[in-house]
Amino acid sequence: MARHVRDAENAWNRRDLDAIVFGNTIDCHWRDRVHFLWGREQIRAHAQRQVCREIDARVLLEGWAEGVGRLSLRFAREFRDDGGTWFRVYGSEDLQLDAAGLVTRRLTAANELPIAEYERALRWPAGARPDDHPTLSELGF
Template identity: 45%
Template sequence: MTTPTQSGIVPPFTRETAAKMVRKAEDGWNSRDPQRVSMVYTLDSKWRNRAEFVTGREQIVEFLTRKWRKELDYRLIKELWAFDNDRIAVRFAYEWHDDSGNWFRSYGNENWEFNAEGIMHHRYACINDLPIKESERLYHWPLGRRPDDHAGLSELGL
């Protein structure tokens, strides 16, 4: 994943640049590569993810490594909710299963804040997990980036 500065996306955001930033974030997380994902956060980035607090890239990599060891076949869709100057609000849903084959759809909201270079320095995530049957899954693309023609959250009724 290119860093936001390499892509030229920096605050203040417009609707178009905010939406591009959201898609870049979705693509990165769908790579399930903790090192790659960590590069779009400042060295001292601060997160709240559910009830866990993470500071800095090293802890981000550790957190994501644990996350994707537990959340198997992870597929994520993010959607722009709102933006203003150096902040973006996102809603998202992802599907995954545990090592016992139990499927979940996790719903959440994130609030992001960026520095002047377009690197995220704060991320706050609230997430709820809904057990689903495998037959209720809506995300069926091959692991990795969501295809451009795949429906987003609104189109899926999520």
């Protein structure tokens, strides 16, 4: 579980659309808040819009539970919009995986709220989160 979670986190933090998209089956179903997506093309378009909208985004994922072909995560994401307002998103994702470990279904629930810049907790240079950065649990999220 830990490797799958970290790989997904790194893909988002590196803004690596190919890694985000190809971690899913070709006919994967996503529900990301109010967006319902089917297939890699829709996932790529959605992820592209998200990385363009979420400037200086950082995401921190933590495995929550796992079972045969199932993985549950919780996450926090921080970003600013083009007006300079910072946001924090708290949420959870439930994943269904195929035998190769690709996501066949991704269900995301999240809440987004504006925060002041000084309230940011996910601070590291652009790219993958450093290994010594506190986890969600260590941050008290």
